[in-house]
Amino acid sequence: MQMSRSKGKNKKWLILSLITVMCLGLLSACGAKNESGDNPEGAANGGNKGAQGNEVTLRFMTWDSGQTLQPYQNAINAFMEKHPDIKVKVESVPDNYDQKLLTSLASGTAPDVFMAWNYPLYVPGGALEDMQTWVDKDSYDLGKYYPILMDYMKYDEKLWGLPTTYSTRAIYYNKSLFDEAGVPYPQDGWKWDEFVDTVQKLTKPGQYGFIMTPDDVMTMQPYVWSNGGDMVSDDGKTVEGVLNSAENIETMTFLKQLYDASSKINSAGKFSTNNGLESFLTGQIAMFDNGMWPLGDILKEGKLDIGTVTHPLPEGGSLKGIIHTSGYSMPKSGKNKEAAWELIKFMSGEEGIKIITANKFAFSPVISVDEENGYASDPYLEAFAKELEGSDKLIAGMRNESWSEAEDMIRAGVQAIFYNNADIKSTLDDAAKQAQAVLK
Amino acid sequence: MAQSSADQTVLKRSFRRKRLRENAAGLFFISPWLVGFLLLMFGPMVFSLGISFTEWNMVGSPKFIGVENYIHMFTSDPFYFKSMIVTFKYVFIMVPLQVIFAVLIAVLLNRATYGIKFFRSIFYLPSLIQGVTLALIFSWMLNDDFGPVNYMLELVGLPRIHFLTDPKVALYALIFIALWGVGSPMVLYLSALRSVSAEYYEAADIDGAGPVRKFFNITIPLITPTILFNILTSLISAFQTIVLAFVLTGGGPAQSTYFYSLHVYRNAFTHFKMGYASAMAWVMFVLIVLLTGLVLASSKYWVHYEDDGGGR
Numbered sequence: 001m002q003m004s005r006s007k008g009k010n011k012k013w014l015i016l017s018l019i020t021v022m023c024l025g026l027l028s029a030c031g032a033k034n035e036s037g038d039n040p041e042g043a044a045n046g047g048n049k050g051a052q053g054n055e056v057t058l059r060f061m062t063w064d065s066g067q068t069l070q071p072y073q074n075a076i077n078a079f080m081e082k083h084p085d086i087k088v089k090v091e092s093v094p095d096n097y098d099q100k101l102l103t104s105l106a107s108g109t110a111p112d113v114f115m116a117w118n119y120p121l122y123v124p125g126g127a128l129e130d131m132q133t134w135v136d137k138d139s140y141d142l143g144k145y146y147p148i149l150m151d152y153m154k155y156d157e158k159l160w161g162l163p164t165t166y167s168t169r170a171i172y173y174n175k176s177l178f179d180e181a182g183v184p185y186p187q188d189g190w191k192w193d194e195f196v197d198t199v200q201k202l203t204k205p206g207q208y209g210f211i212m213t214p215d216d217v218m219t220m221q222p223y224v225w226s227n228g229g230d231m232v233s234d235d236g237k238t239v240e241g242v243l244n245s246a247e248n249i250e251t252m253t254f255l256k257q258l259y260d261a262s263s264k265i266n267s268a269g270k271f272s273t274n275n276g277l278e279s280f281l282t283g284q285i286a287m288f289d290n291g292m293w294p295l296g297d298i299l300k301e302g303k304l305d306i307g308t309v310t311h312p313l314p315e316g317g318s319l320k321g322i323i324h325t326s327g328y329s330m331p332k333s334g335k336n337k338e339a340a341w342e343l344i345k346f347m348s349g350e351e352g353i354k355i356i357t358a359n360k361f362a363f364s365p366v367i368s369v370d371e372e373n374g375y376a377s378d379p380y381l382e383a384f385a386k387e388l389e390g391s392d393k394l395i396a397g398m399r400n401e402s403w404s405e406a407e408d409m410i411r412a413g414v415q416a417i418f419y420n421n422a423d424i425k426s427t428l429d430d431a432a433k434q435a436q437a438v439l440k
Numbered sequence: 441m442a443q444s445s446a447d448q449t450v451l452k453r454s455f456r457r458k459r460l461r462e463n464a465a466g467l468f469f470i471s472p473w474l475v476g477f478l479l480l481m482f483g484p485m486v487f488s489l490g491i492s493f494t495e496w497n498m499v500g501s502p503k504f505i506g507v508e509n510y511i512h513m514f515t516s517d518p519f520y521f522k523s524m525i526v527t528f529k530y531v532f533i534m535v536p537l538q539v540i541f542a543v544l545i546a547v548l549l550n551r552a553t554y555g556i557k558f559f560r561s562i563f564y565l566p567s568l569i570q571g572v573t574l575a576l577i578f579s580w581m582l583n584d585d586f587g588p589v590n591y592m593l594e595l596v597g598l599p600r601i602h603f604l605t606d607p608k609v610a611l612y613a614l615i616f617i618a619l620w621g622v623g624s625p626m627v628l629y630l631s632a633l634r635s636v637s638a639e640y641y642e643a644a645d646i647d648g649a650g651p652v653r654k655f656f657n658i659t660i661p662l663i664t665p666t667i668l669f670n671i672l673t674s675l676i677s678a679f680q681t682i683v684l685a686f687v688l689t690g691g692g693p694a695q696s697t698y699f700y701s702l703h704v705y706r707n708a709f710t711h712f713k714m715g716y717a718s719a720m721a722w723v724m725f726v727l728i729v730l731l732t733g734l735v736l737a738s739s740k741y742w743v744h745y746e747d748d749g750g751g752r
Binding site: 096434 | 497498499500516518519585607690692693694695706707709710711712713
């Protein structure tokens with residue numbers, strides 16, 4: 001009796017410890033796997049260098065993936081052909097790019113070359129390589145780029161990257177929906193009133209003339225600028241008195257009209273700059289505001305008969321387009337900076353940019369290539385090109401590192417105006433005060 | 441006398457040893473979790489507590505600013521209390537509803553004379569779909585223009601509801617979607633109901649108690665331990681809810697679904713204010729601990745354990 005009981009107990013303990021050991025084994029197995037997953041990469045990097053003397057493998061990180069990655073991949077392939085001793089490994093990170101980049105910069109594992117746009121966010125940590133030193137060393141000619149684009153490569157009066165491509169934004173319209181409603185197509189230089197009127201005429205059950213959402217504060221800037229206003233002072237420090245200016249009250253009144261005239265869609269707070277692409281493609285929206293990126297696909301599919309037109313203007317206002325662009329940068333801690341600089345020069349220079357911007361993929365930051373491509377006279381791209389001409393402003397996000405937080409305050413204000421018909425002047429006053437507190 | 445006291449010490453000692461052994465067994469059983477916690481979570485938790493007293497954007501070194509983050513939270517962040525209120529609303533509507541629905545379904549299923557296995561699976565199956573998948577399914581189900589729910593509303597002559605795009609409705613839509621997972625607690629209640637002895641009901645029958653009386657005086661008290669467990673786990677997870685709002689509404693429209701967790705996320709990964717985000721996370725942690733403690737403390741007044749008749 002006694003014997004058997006203690007035996008039973010022993011058995012229980014045996015099983016218990018077995019289970020524990022197994023579980024622990026699982027844990028450690030996971031850990032080991034991760035480590036061994038990382039190792040070959042490092043080994044390969046080091047090994048390459050060792051074995052073939054001077055062969056270098058560069059890591060290149062981009063947010064593009066799939067179809068939008070292809071043009072860049074083409075250029076990289078051309079680069080590798082030209083430089084047989086440099087290998088480029090592309091790392092595509094379509095989601096949480098900033099997060100990934102910042103983590104890798106912080107931990108010293110950043111890729112040798114990466115795409116970047118949010119310099120106010122990356123620069124203050126001191127992890128980025130000052131690009132000016134490389135430009136000076138090579139006497140690289142920056143004069144070949146559009147000056148306004150170079151402003152986007154700078155923060156704190158220093159140069160942090162060389163431009164990749166750029167796109168402005170314009171209004172796409174669905175011609176068949178216009179024909180159906182008997183409304184004439186919009187013409188460049190049209191006015192705000194006409195826009196509201198057109199939106200009204202094209203809005204009916206199941207169809208919206210335009211989607212104006214309060215969530216996308218960034219793309220409201222062309223309207224704000226063309227009416228002579230701004231969201232923050234040029235130095236990025238003052239919001240009070242700038243955001244709540246008399247001009248901006250006019251602009252906000254217009255945007256509210258636009259919202260009321262069309263969808264009244266509360267696009268559920270997904271702060272996306274692609275808002276409405278799907279709905280536009282399915283013919284639910286007659287007009288929508290976007291960069292040139294979807295154009296190629298729309299034309300290739302050929303299902304929609306579309307046109308493009310510049311942003312409408314206020315009485316007496318002038319066109320001031322918004323620019324989407326990014327740069328190639330490298331980390332201060334990079335180990336292959338020479339090779340990285342070669343890659344950046346190639347990608348941002350005439351040779352690479354010609355490959356990347358082929359087939360109307362994007363505009364070229366190099367003026368001569370842009371002219372050679374001739375996109376400015378393309379019927380679909382003309383509007384986008386015109387938007388660049390008058391553009392002389394940096395987006396607010398490029399002027400202050402805390403802008404994304406300030407923008408949250410402004411967004412909440414715009415939401416109150418749009419959804420709850422809040423008084424425009426006092427709401428902008430409050431939002432300006434709150435945003436000012438964030439920027440300090 | 442001496443004999444008995446010696447007996448007692450022996451008894452006590454053996455009891456203590458038994459107690460120790462029982463504890464060791466328990467610790468042994470949860471050791472994978474403990475080891476995982478110590479290895480994977482404890483470090484980052486301590487780190488985040490430290491970071492919460494700094495200003496840090498992930499690159500560069502953190503700058504010590506004392507309790508400034510905590511002060512900012514309560515004095516000058518216009519979204520802090522807004523997000524807190526949204527979260528409290530969600531928790532205090534969602535958790536009770538979940539308990540009520542789970543109990544009701546379990547009671548109904550328990551009365552079924554045949555097909556219980558079938559229906560149990562039917563009611564449990566939905567809760568297997570969770571997180572992003574659930575959110576994506578409902579983003580189509582509740583779609584303003586194409587969604588089957590709105591289509592059916594229209595069929596019966598009701599106006600369309602902008603479930604996820606009307607600031608007045610969105611939060612309730614999310615609560616409704618979250619209740620989709622009612623199947624998991626339901627299964628727990630079902631097994632709790634199974635273990636309620638039929639003798640109680642027979643005795644109550646003899647005393648002439650009606651079904652309502654029996655439900656409230658026998659069934660409910662006897663499953664209160666399960667209710668307590670359910671409330672605790674849902675309370676903790678509901679305070680941290682993020683997935684549905686993150687995928688479906690992004691906190692909108694007009695911040696009507698801007699949960700505390702989203703505010704933390706946004707500060708951490710959009711504004712890259714890691715220090716502030718950590719501080720907020722810690723406040724939420726303390727809040728959850730307090731509320732959990734409150735529920736546990738209250739449990740002695742309403743939770744009945746069958747073995748000792750009263751609370752513990």
